[in-house]
């Protein structure tokens with residue numbers, strides 16, 4: 001019934017057009033047909049309004065036909081124009097239907113059709129409305145072009161002209177309008193400013209998720225996320241994300257990559273951004289098995305595009321330094337000076353160094369690891385006795401006498417220090433100061449830099465590599481002080497040269513299980529660098545860059561860090577609550 005009511009005006013206008021052509025546009029003989037058909041269309045319109053069948057097409061075309069009928073009876077000269085241009089009048093009706101409703105803040109006509117293809121959680125958003133208005137005006141433009149096309153003279157033959165002027169606009173509508181209607185909504189969904197959707201139920205949520213995938217972030221993603229939700233709305237189902245598409249399937253997948261078990265009410269609240277997913281996870285309110293790293297991406301993957309773009313990832317600047325290289329196989333013995341106060345289970349700096357050493361060892365290097373905090377190292381007094389009364393010898397007879405020798409004899413030195421107040425730790429700085437005896441006091445000018453000569457001409461050139469982990473998620477500025485100091489050491493030394501720098505920002509996160517992927521990337525980059533420096537005498541930039549990539553947005557970092565610190569406030573020590581670093585393989 002509704003179908004007939006909606007489409008009757010189309011049949012009516014085609015009938016009038018056919019009768020007008022058959023009756024050679026003779027007004028008098030056509031009057032009775034126009035009257036009967038228009039009366040039926042008027043009646044149909046009244047019924048549509050009474051039984052609330054909302055169809056802009058019905059309203060628009062019926063309106064044009066009723067106006068046409070009036071002109072036939074009350075203004076014959078206008079009526080004559082109407083009968084000769086029924087198809088054009090049809091497009092005028094369609095053009096009006098597309099143009100006017102949005103101007104009066106009414107729903108665009110496309111809404112009626114597109115609503116059927118999307119779940120309610122999407123159709124009720126402003127973004128969906130905006131997209132429909134855009135498509136609506138594209139249709140208005142197409143109908144406008146059809147008005148012109150229906151008026152062009154294609155042939156002198158009356159019959160052919162009637163056929164062409166009717167068919168050509170339809171071809172345009174089918175060839176351009178239909179594909180636009182199909183493809184454009186999905187494209188616009190990705191590019192127009194989105195908003196947080198609100199889901200009334202889990203069913204609502206899973207129906208909407210496939211449409212909300214942020215394709216920019218889903219590049220290369222191939223995963224299956226299984227949900228087992230209990231409570232008010234028990235649901236078993238899984239999302240498959242592959243080839244930039246997302247689908248939802250009810251039931252249990254035999255081999256999901258990630259399995260999330262949660263209370264349905266909690267998951268709905270997380271999805272509606274009413275509860276922080278990160279906090280709920282840390283509080284163990286839901287569990288995740290398998291690949292946890294997807295948890296980090298899940299929020300952004302289905303976030304409105306505006307939000308995801310706004311919160312930019314911190315990408316470090318490209319490394320701009322010419323690192324020292326040696327001939328392959330030259331580096332045989334490596335001495336690590338670890339200036340951090342933490343042990344292997346908790347120090348993120350040591351984590352990098354351990355993996356670097358693993359790689360170096362596998363390539364045949366000998367490694368001596370010195371934990372400076374366990375050494376007896378007095379702070380330098382600035383007496384310069386090592387430069388005057390007892391050249392090369394310090395007033396203190398502590399562990400530094402031995403360490404200075406080890407420093408001199410190593411092919412490669414590793415400086416390992418967490419970032420403390422934008423520099424090295426006090427332990428490391430204390431150690432570095434106490435190496436002054438290895439230099440002579442005199443001044444040497446080289447490449448525009450004034451430096452002190454190395455005391456022992458028999459010592460060979462050596463390389464050094466710096467490792468440092470920091471709390472903040474930025475490399476730029478944060479590491480400037482530490483980096484500057486080591487680069488000065490390089491430019492002011494006759495003997496020790498920088499071969500590589502590994503700066504890990506946002507380092508405290510890497511022990512969390514959800515950051516397993518980043519941890520593995522760091523592990524691999526460091527051990528590859530260790531192996532390469534021994535085998536090839538150099539270190540690829542890409543290894544250093546891999547460590548510096550924090551892979552998290554500033555906002556997300558802030559959210560997680562703040563929540564973590566809040567949860568500890570006055571309750572427990574950091575290390576007690578912080579997961580231990582997992583090492584795969586021997587170190």
Ligand SMILES: Cc1cc2nc3c(=O)[nH]c(=O)nc-3n(C[C@H](O)[C@H](O)[C@H](O)COP(=O)(O)O)c2cc1C
Pocket residue numbers: 340341342346347348349350417418419420421422423469470471472473478507508
């Ligand atoms: C005294 C102190 C000062 C710190 N200063 C900074 C800093 O300037 N910038 C930063 O990003 N993190 C800073 N942090 C955070 C540490 O760099 C971070 O916790 C890092 O992971 C420690 O490395 P580790 O795990 O190897 O000990 C500081 C931490 C402490 C205890």
